[in-house]
Amino acid sequence: RLSDCHNIDDFRRLARRRLPWPVFDYIDGAADDEITKTRNTSAFDEVDLVPDVLAGVGEIDAGCTIMGRRSALPLMLSPTALQRAFHKDGERAVARAAAKFGIWFGISSLATHSIEEIAALTSGPKLFQLYVHKDRGLNASMIERCRDAQFDALALTVDTIVSGKRERCLRSGFTTPPRFSASSLWSYATRPRWTLDYVFGPKFRLPNLDGHVQEGSGKSVSIQDYFNTMLDTNMDWDTAARIRQDWGGTFALKGVMSAADARRAVEIGADAIWISNHGGRQLDGSRAPFDQLREIVDAVGGEIEIVLDGGVRRGTHALKGLAAGATAASGGRLYLYALAAAGQEGVERAIEILKEEIERGMRLMGVTSIDQLTADRLRWR
Ligand code: HOC
Structure with missing residues (x-):
């Protein structure tokens, strides 16, 4: 039950029970041996927080400004694909939950609701994640x-030049739109709530792709097909600069991992970078975003906003990122399990839990605003 969920991992367990295994494995899985996915979270354990006491923390404010818009928390919901495959309300549930808490969320080029539908739902801060086709x-x-x-912003994804080797998806034969297969039939049959919503709910579409991938058109694609046949493998820094110019508004690069690339992002005039390895779903063995944060902050801190995306499951993970120099923390799975488990209510509960953890952590650290979290409050093991 939702009331029994006290952390993100509790939602993961619920999601596993509610979703057919190919769908759960699509969210939960990562590339190759999934070492990077695990490391993204365990990296936070290499650092300890040093609290101050007797700091008068009756009134605190966890708010901040991210890409020019006020956010009630230093937390963002990263754009992720295919959300109606996880819950019938898909991106709408996430957009509404984010608006309720006054935080940023993103929708993917592979969203199952259209750009226009999502924009009509909320005037809260929102970004669009562009894959270059x-x-x-x-x-x-x-x-x-x-x-x-x-x-409010466009985030260009730069870490999917080809698909990572998602072995769980290769085994299950996961495609979009999801398709039933002999090996997964039992799993669909024993999850009637999901299956009935999916079969009898609104038609599964990817309305931002102008009909390139659509149910009923015989154009179901696997992750490998999508990345390897539809995306532009020749994308380079000139492409990124051109897209920034075409868009003309607040612009971010999602998937930057090196200090040298962060410097190039500054040079093309990006407003923000997401330090991200796509949740460990692309290059297994890639370093954790949190491990890369310090060298990127040393290289470009103060010149560009830096969002830490990857492995965040706790309020204290966000606090560690902020103390190490990030503008905000962001994540996909941190709300996706909750979406799968209970739709908008689940996402709201997940944000509430992280909000409480962030605020409790701030009080226990002896800070009243997040700018008081500085690198001298961390000790690296
Ligand atoms: C079938 C198309 O960002 C991911 C997403 C994009 C997946 C495309 C799936 O899973 O990493």
């Missing part, structure tokens, strides 16, 4: 639609 017309149309719908 070979079809330049499609890229241009998504950019224009986001501009018309007044999205």
